[in-house]
Amino acid sequence: MNQFVNKQVMITGGLGFIGSNLARTLVAQGSVVTLVDSLIPKYGGNLFNIDDIRDKVTVNIYDVRDQIAMADLLPGKDYLFNLAGQTSHMDSMIDPQTDLAINTMAQLSILEVCRKVNPGIKIVFASTRQLYGKPDYLPVDEKHPIRPVDVNGINKLAGEWYHLLYNNVYGMRACALRLTNTYGPGMRVKDARQTFLGIWIRRLIEGRPIQVFGDGLQLRDFNYVDDCIDALLRAGASDATNGKVYNLGSTEVLDLKSLAEMMADLNGDGAYELVPFPADYKAIDIGDYYSDFSLIMNELGWQPKIGLRDGLQRTMAYYRAHYRHYWDTST
Amino acid sequence: MNQFVNKQVMITGGLGFIGSNLARTLVAQGSVVTLVDSLIPKYGGNLFNIDDIRDKVTVNIYDVRDQIAMADLLPGKDYLFNLAGQTSHMDSMIDPQTDLAINTMAQLSILEVCRKVNPGIKIVFASTRQLYGKPDYLPVDEKHPIRPVDVNGINKLAGEWYHLLYNNVYGMRACALRLTNTYGPGMRVKDARQTFLGIWIRRLIEGRPIQVFGDGLQLRDFNYVDDCIDALLRAGASDATNGKVYNLGSTEVLDLKSLAEMMADLNGDGAYELVPFPADYKAIDIGDYYSDFSLIMNELGWQPKIGLRDGLQRTMAYYRAHYRHYWDTST
Numbered sequence: 229m230n231q232f233v234n235k236q237v238m239i240t241g242g243l244g245f246i247g248s249n250l251a252r253t254l255v256a257q258g259s260v261v262t263l264v265d266s267l268i269p270k271y272g273g274n275l276f277n278i279d280d281i282r283d284k285v286t287v288n289i290y291d292v293r294d295q296i297a298m299a300d301l302l303p304g305k306d307y308l309f310n311l312a313g314q315t316s317h318m319d320s321m322i323d324p325q326t327d328l329a330i331n332t333m334a335q336l337s338i339l340e341v342c343r344k345v346n347p348g349i350k351i352v353f354a355s356t357r358q359l360y361g362k363p364d365y366l367p368v369d370e371k372h373p374i375r376p377v378d379v380n381g382i383n384k385l386a387g388e389w390y391h392l393l394y395n396n397v398y399g400m401r402a403c404a405l406r407l408t409n410t411y412g413p414g415m416r417v418k419d420a421r422q423t424f425l426g427i428w429i430r431r432l433i434e435g436r437p438i439q440v441f442g443d444g445l446q447l448r449d450f451n452y453v454d455d456c457i458d459a460l461l462r463a464g465a466s467d468a469t470n471g472k473v474y475n476l477g478s479t480e481v482l483d484l485k486s487l488a489e490m491m492a493d494l495n496g497d498g499a500y501e502l503v504p505f506p507a508d509y510k511a512i513d514i515g516d517y518y519s520d521f522s523l524i525m526n527e528l529g530w531q532p533k534i535g536l537r538d539g540l541q542r543t544m545a546y547y548r549a550h551y552r553h554y555w556d557t558s559t
Numbered sequence: 560m561n562q563f564v565n566k567q568v569m570i571t572g573g574l575g576f577i578g579s580n581l582a583r584t585l586v587a588q589g590s591v592v593t594l595v596d597s598l599i600p601k602y603g604g605n606l607f608n609i610d611d612i613r614d615k616v617t618v619n620i621y622d623v624r625d626q627i628a629m630a631d632l633l634p635g636k637d638y639l640f641n642l643a644g645q646t647s648h649m650d651s652m653i654d655p656q657t658d659l660a661i662n663t664m665a666q667l668s669i670l671e672v673c674r675k676v677n678p679g680i681k682i683v684f685a686s687t688r689q690l691y692g693k694p695d696y697l698p699v700d701e702k703h704p705i706r707p708v709d710v711n712g713i714n715k716l717a718g719e720w721y722h723l724l725y726n727n728v729y730g731m732r733a734c735a736l737r738l739t740n741t742y743g744p745g746m747r748v749k750d751a752r753q754t755f756l757g758i759w760i761r762r763l764i765e766g767r768p769i770q771v772f773g774d775g776l777q778l779r780d781f782n783y784v785d786d787c788i789d790a791l792l793r794a795g796a797s798d799a800t801n802g803k804v805y806n807l808g809s810t811e812v813l814d815l816k817s818l819a820e821m822m823a824d825l826n827g828d829g830a831y832e833l834v835p836f837p838a839d840y841k842a843i844d845i846g847d848y849y850s851d852f853s854l855i856m857n858e859l860g861w862q863p864k865i866g867l868r869d870g871l872q873r874t875m876a877y878y879r880a881h882y883r884h885y886w887d888t889s890t
Contacts, residue, residue, distance in 0.1 A: 324721075340656075
């Protein structure tokens with residue numbers, strides 16, 4: 229989009245899955261792109277994600293919890309795509325304070341820095357459908373009650389609402405997208421910390437069966453990363469989004485067993501197995517989920533364009549070519 | 560109530576307004592009471608609040624942010640009334656990270672300590688009507704959308720939800736009461752940090768007019784502290800409350816101008832004046848608010864017993880007798 233030409237754009241979590249794909253698109257559109265990423269091994273950052281644009285972006289290996297670094301980097305930026313986050317629901321239960329520090333405290337300090345040194349910046353925050361918890365009704369729209377079922381959901385909620393609050397109280401410009409399962413090249417596939425799709429792809433490539441928890445009948449919706457990037461850019465480009473929250477989603481809703489079948493099929497000779505739901509996963513599972521994304525469709529003209537089968541095919545082709553950069557194949 | 564006889568009861572914020580009144584009641588009921596309070600001057604703690612029960616309770620001057628102290632104090636306790644908090648909406652905007660540390664981070668660490676060393680404890684958390692933000696409808700029931708308008712509201716929300724989450728996921732027993740304006744002997748009256756009623760009382764006693772912001776037509780409900788204590792004890796005594804949230808409230812709903820008139824009248828020769836709404840207060844004002852408290856009425860048989868005029872009279876009599884212990888009269 230024209231709005232981003234020659235603009236200073238900062239992306240937190242910029243070496244991660246969505247951040248690196250967004251960076252690639254922005255570089256192609258002529259933005260001056262600054263990436264911030266902690267590269268903490270448990271999270272999504274991976275330098276290989278920007279291998280093809282390495283000389284076209286500025287990379288800062290900083291943690292969003294580092295207030296001094298944030299105060300250093302934020303002045304002069306036109307846009308902030310605020311994507312850094314701890315994404316693992318399980319990790320948020322095991323180490324809730326770290327999740328709080330990243331998903332809540334750091335968000336507040338980023339906003340405070342912006343308020344003090346760069347109140348004109350436009351911020352797009354990557355939020356999550358996890359805030360809704362177990363849905364009361366489907367598809368879930370933005371009016372659905374908020375009822376997180378894990379620490380990550382609570383902390384992301386607070387992080388999201390700081391953004392809206394700073395918009396409302398200080399006249400800064402911030403909005404949030406509540407992402408659903410996003411997949412595509414660049415996602416963490418080493419384990420299930422970012423998405424279960426990651427570990428599914430790894431297992432397929434390693435010739436092991438996908439493990440589907442429970443009966444596999446839980447419904448989910450999925451967005452290919454390019455569609456997610458399109459939504460982020462539309463949200464960033466429009467001032468009509470200020471102070472608002474939008475669901476992403478897809479009309480292709482699938483149960484996990486069918487998804488596993490599709491992926492096994494796409495892989496050629498893949499397999500899947502149903503395994504009992506681990507108790508600690510079950511305790512924070514949200515059951516069926518898919519979202520109503522008509523708000524962003526109506527207001528910003530966004531809708532997903534990449535079908536699930538097509539997107540999964542592209543994703544698996546990417547990891548078959550590059551998996552050595554995503555997990556340690558020597559172990 | 561019988562449930563608390565000989566029980567080990569810990570109260571965070573125990574030297575504060577509500578905590579100290581709760582302590583007095585529990586001592587009278589035969590509980591073994593441990594008070595934890597940071598006595599930070601900006602907050603509600605005041606040793607004079609427990610002057611009459613000083614030798615009947617154990618006092619620990621610790622901050623709830625001090626995880627080591629919490630791990631030391633929580634084992635063996637039967638009940639935790641978790642009342643410590645940063646209450647000033649304005650302060651939460653000026654220093655949001657401190658509000659976050661107390662109202663969110665410390666709550667999470669208290670719950671983590673309980674999960675690890677005392678998962679059988681019953682916890683009652685003091686939450687706030689501030690979570691609802693500007694009401695969509697009145698009276699506000701617990702199903703009303705959550706939409707905090709200041710940092711304090713967001714942080715208290717996260718603190719509240721950690722309690723419910725730990726109840727739901729770990730089978731610990733925790734509930735929350737969403738308090739409305741609570742008033743009575745022991746509240747902070749030095750300034751408006753705890754409640755605007757505090758500074759109103761101080762001004763009356765000092766012979767200065769009460770200052771009412773704006774047109775004074777904002778509606779509010781009020782609970783005398785004894786009624787609030789009654790609700791806390793009922794919530795603590797019942798396992799039907801586990802994982803639940805209850806509004807407190809009152810059927811006596813009054814606009815602030817009428818309240819100022821009532822207080823000026825009760826004072827004998829008091830006065831009030833309407834002053835323009837300071838911009839920073841206006842930005843986070845919630846407009847009219849009063850709550851529907853039928854849930855706690857139906858489930859726990861609670862309802863407020865002390866009328867507003869009676870409660871205010873008792874409160875003002877207390878401060879006329881003891882104001883020297885609540886602000887520095889030499890300045």
